[in-house]
Amino acid sequence: MYAFSDKDKDILNSGTEQMNRIRYINFIIHEFARGFKRPVQETFIYLEDYGGFDFLVDNYEYQHTRHEYDTILSLLKVCRNNGGWL
Numbered sequence: 001m002y003a004f005s006d007k008d009k010d011i012l013n014s015g016t017e018q019m020n021r022i023r024y025i026n027f028i029i030h031e032f033a034r035g036f037k038r039p040v041q042e043t044f045i046y047l048e049d050y051g052g053f054d055f056l057v058d059n060y061e062y063q064h065t066r067h068e069y070d071t072i073l074s075l076l077k078v079c080r081n082n083g084g085w086l
Helices: 006-035 040-049 052-058 068-081
Strands: none
Touching: 006 040, 006 052, 006 068, 040 052, 040 068, 052 068
16 A cells, blocks of 8 residues: 655645635636526636636635625625626
8 A cells, every 4th residue: 555755645735725726716607607697608708807717716715715605796896896797
């Protein structure tokens, strides 16, 4: 049986954290799209254009502890403050 070194464990843990971030951001984008009855691709472009995607990435540590409804409201505000129309 293979014994993981500390370096191996760090690599595995960092990969897990990255996957958690990706899953969370993907989930929020899909919920945002569903809530506004928009295609997911269009929603991603909207969030990218109006700062929502960067907001999710930059604020993951805090946002993932909140209810998804609160995160979507925050996204909406960020995008509106940057010229978004939804």
